[in-house]
Amino acid sequence: MNYIVDILLIAISAALVNNFVLYYFVGICPFIGVSRRVDMAFGMGCAVTFVISIAAILSWSITVFVLAPGALVTKWAAGFFVSAQEAAQIDLTILCYLVYIFAIASAVQFVEMYVRKFFPPLYKSFGVFLPLITTNCAILFACLTIMSKVVGVDNPADAWDLGRSLTLAVFGGVGFTIAIVIMAGIREELDLCDIPKPFKGPAITMIVAGILAMAFMGFTGVDSGLKNALTPPAQEDVQK
C-alpha cells in the first residue's frame, strides 16, 4: 500500500508539480526548437519519454551494481586484486557523469538502429528526433536525480528501487510531452498574431513559457495534499 502511494506521488510530482521543463528548466532547447507544430512536438515528446525510460533503467542498474560503494560487480571484480574488505569500500561515483553520458549516447544509437530496422512507421514519425536527444539535458537530469536517490541516502530503506526510478523517468517524459504539446498549440495560434518584431521567435516563446510556468505553479502542494489524504497523518498514528 505504502509502495503504491509512493509510486503515485512520484508520478504526479514528476509529471505536473515539478515539471521537468517548467520547474527544473531542463530540455529547454527542444522545447523552444521543436515546438512549432503540434504533431512534431508530440513526436519529440514520445521520443524523449522512450529514451528517458531506457536511460533510467541503464543508469539505475549501473549505479546500483557498479558505481555505488560496495556494489556487487565492482566488489567481485576488485576482489581479484585487493582484499574483500577493501573491495567493498571502492566508490566509483566520481565516474558517474562520464558513464551516464556514454550510456545515454549509446542507448540512443541502439534505439535508433532497432527502431529503424523493426518499426519503420515509428521511425518515420519520431526517428529524426532521436539523434538530437543525446544532448537533451532532461535525460541526464533524470539519471542524476535517480543517482542522488540511490547513493548517499541516510536511510537505506529509502533508497529507490527500479520501479520508483522508472516511474520518475516515464512520468518526467510525460510531463515534458504535456508541456511541449501545450506550447506547440499556443505557438500555432501565435503565428496569426501581430507580435512586435524584436519579440518574434525565441523571445515571445519565453514569455509564453513564463505564463505556462505560472499556470503549472497552481499544482504546487497537490502532492503533499494527496500524501496526507492517502496515508494516515502523523497525529493519529501517535495517539493510538
Added chain:
Amino acid sequence: MVDMNPLKPLQPMPLSMMQYFRESYIVQGWLVLMLCFFFGGTLSGVQLKLNPIIEENKANETKQRIPELLLGPSEAQQPLDLKLHTIEVEKKGRKVFYNVYEARFADGKLAGWVTKAVGQGYADRIELLLGLDPNAEKITGVFILDQKETPGLGNKIVTEKWRSQFAGKETKQLLTVVKGGVKADHQIDAISGATISSKSVTAIINTAVNDLKGKLRG
C-alpha cells in the same frame, strides 16, 4: 550563424603513407584509449585529494549546528564531543532509521541529542535538525537544513523568529499548530499564508519525537 553541421563526406584521394597511418583505425582507437587513461589518472588524483574535504564538508554541515541547537546561541562556543548513532525504529512493519548525534561536554556529562528528520513539506521534502535535552523531555532547538517552500511565504520556516518557538517545548504532549496567537503550552503559531508549511514542520518534529522518545537514555 553558426555552422552546426560541418561534417563533410570523406573524399577519395590518394593518401600519402603518413596520412594513411594517421587515419587508420588503430591510431584513432589508440588516441581515445590514451585520452581515457590520461583523464582517468587526473580524476583519480582529484578524487584522492578532494574526497576527504568533501566528506568533511558534508559532516560539518550538521555538526557545526549542534552546539547552537543544544545550548542556545549564547553558549554555542562551548566544545562538545559528538558521537553518531543510528537508531532503528520499527513502525507498522517498516523500518525507519534516525541518525542521532550524542553530544557530551568535555567533562563527559551528556549535553543532549541531535537528530536529523525528514518529511514532506508543501513543495518538496523538508530536512531538519532537532535538538533534544538529555532525557528527551524537552526540545532544545530546531534548524532547517533543506527546504524548497514558496519564497516569501513558506520559506519563513527558516527564520530564527519562527524556529525559536520550538525551543523549550515539552515532548509529553504533541505539538499543534494554531492560527493567530498561541494560547496553550503545546501550541505553535502558524506563519500567516503558510499554514501547510508550518504544519508540515510540526508534523515532522512530532513524528521524530514520538519515535525517539523511549530510545534515548543518558
Added chain:
Amino acid sequence: MAEQPTASERFIQGILPENPVYRQVLGLCPTLAVTNGMKPAMTMAGAVLFVLVCSNIITSLIRGLLKPHLRIIVFTLTIATFVTIADRFLAAFMYDMSKALGPYIPLIIVNCIIICRCEVCASKQGVFTAASDAVGQSLGYALALSSIAIVREVLGTGMIFGYRVLPEAWPDWSIMILPPGAFLTLGLLMGTVNWFSERK
C-alpha cells in the same frame, strides 16, 4: 574555405556579436535555473569558463589527430572529465554553492555552448585562438547570466549578492525568483536586445 577569424576577433565576437545566450540561443537550461541570485549565477559562469577553456585547449591540441566520426566522442569525454573536476572542486571549497547549484553543474556536459565551440573553433584553430575564443564566449555567457540575475534578484528580493539595494519597504516580487520569473525576464531581455541591435 573561408578565412578563419583571428584570436582577438574570436574574443570580441564571443562577448556581444555572437553572445551565446542572446544571439545563439544556446545553453538555456542553466541560464534559467541558476539566475535567481547573482552568487549562483557567477559561480556557474566560473564553472563554465573553466570547463570551456580546458576542453577548448585539449581539443585544439589534438585537432591534428581527430577524425570526423570520432570527434564527438572525444569532445564528450573531455567535457565530462572537466565537468567532474569542476564539480568536485566546488563541493570541496564552496560547499554551499555546490549544494545550491545541485544538478546544474553536471548538466554543463550537455550544454550546447561547449560542444559547439569545440566543433566550430577549437577543432580547426590553434591553441591560442581556441583559448581566447573560450574566454570570450564565457565572458559573453557571464554577461548574459548576470544581466538576468541582476533583474531577478533585485526585483525578487531587493538585494544584490545578498546586500540590500532597494529600501525595506520594497514588496519582494517573489514571482521573479520562482521559475516563471526566469522565463519572463529572459524573454523580455531577449526582445530588448533584439530591439537595440535592430535600431543600430
